[in-house]
Amino acid sequence: MALRKLVAGNWKMHGLSADLAEAKAIAEQSKDYPGVDVALCVPSILIERAARALPDFTIGAQDVHHAEKGAHTGCISVQMLHDAGASLTIVGHSERREAQRESDEEVKSKATAALSCGLAVILCVGESLEVRERGAAVETVVGQLDGSLPHVLSSETELAIAYEPIWAIGTGKIPTVDEIAEMHSAIRQRLRERFGADGDQVRILYGGSVKASNAVEIFAIADVDGALVGGASLKATDFIPIVAAAASSSGG
Structure with missing residues (x-):
């Protein structure tokens, strides 16, 4: 049985009070596609x-700290996100893994802390162009997944994996259909190996220059259960067609 599609927008370091009008437009227009889960991960402010x-719409964060509280200047805990109204967080985005040098172990601790406190998680993995060109993409991403996954999933856990080829983020380039299918299949297989039947309930999203013009093709690939969308999530006119493509692919 196909999983319900999730289309999540990552606003990254974009967004001021005035931009909440776009979030409202996205939330309102998303109601036309009740068969798709839609979320926006906005800046913490x-x-x-x-x-x-938007009390009936899923708002998420872009990162979280693993500690409940403490001397962690500039960081945000799971409890703080809950208190602010978030129900979802991204962890391990490639821009944090690279710029903030986050390790797999750090990503795992963040995912574990968030999931254990009832916050849904989108855990990101992906390879560089150099890794892709030397033929080590699948090996690298599966290894990254192994190091980043929490040890245990409960039946209530809401975890999604986002495969983001680093070289495709914001470039307009995407892997071929066969390359995406190969990676998502490898991720699914590893999830089954780690979590048994529960591994089939973890949604695998594709992220990396997703837009209206390629969304239909991407969503048609086996084990693509949604998308993590960057720049195209900033405007309803760009984002809602992606949601519509997800709905079309799942019959909802």
């Missing part, structure tokens, strides 16, 4: 305002 303005 907007989480509370967005959640307050």
Whole structure:
């Protein structure tokens, strides 16, 4: 049975109070596609305002700290995100793995902390162009997944994996259909090996220059259960057609 599609927008370091109008437009227009789960991961300064303005829409964060509290200047805990109104967080995005030098172990600790406190998680993995060109993409991503996954999943856990080829993020380039299918199949197989039947319930999203013009083709690939969308999630006119493509692919 196909999993319900999830289309999540990652606003990255974009968004001020005035941009909440776009979030409202996205939330309102998403109601036309009730068979798709839609979310926006906004900058931390907007989480509370967005959640307050859109009480029936999923607002997420872009990162979280693994500790409950403490001397972690500039960091945000799971409890703080809950308090602000977030119900989802991204962990392990390639831009944090690279710029903030986050390790697999750090990503795992963040995912574990969030899931254990009832916050849904989108855990990101992906390879560089150099890794792809030397034929080690699958090996590298599966290894990254192994190091980043929490040890245990409960039946209530809401975990999604986002495969993001680093070289495709914001470039307009995407892997071929066969390359995406190969990677998503490898991720699914590893999830089954780690979690048994529960591994089939973990959604695998594709991320990396997803837009209206390629969304239909991407969503038609086996084990593509949604998308993590960057730049195209900033405007309803760009984002909603992707949601519509997800709905079309799943009959909803």
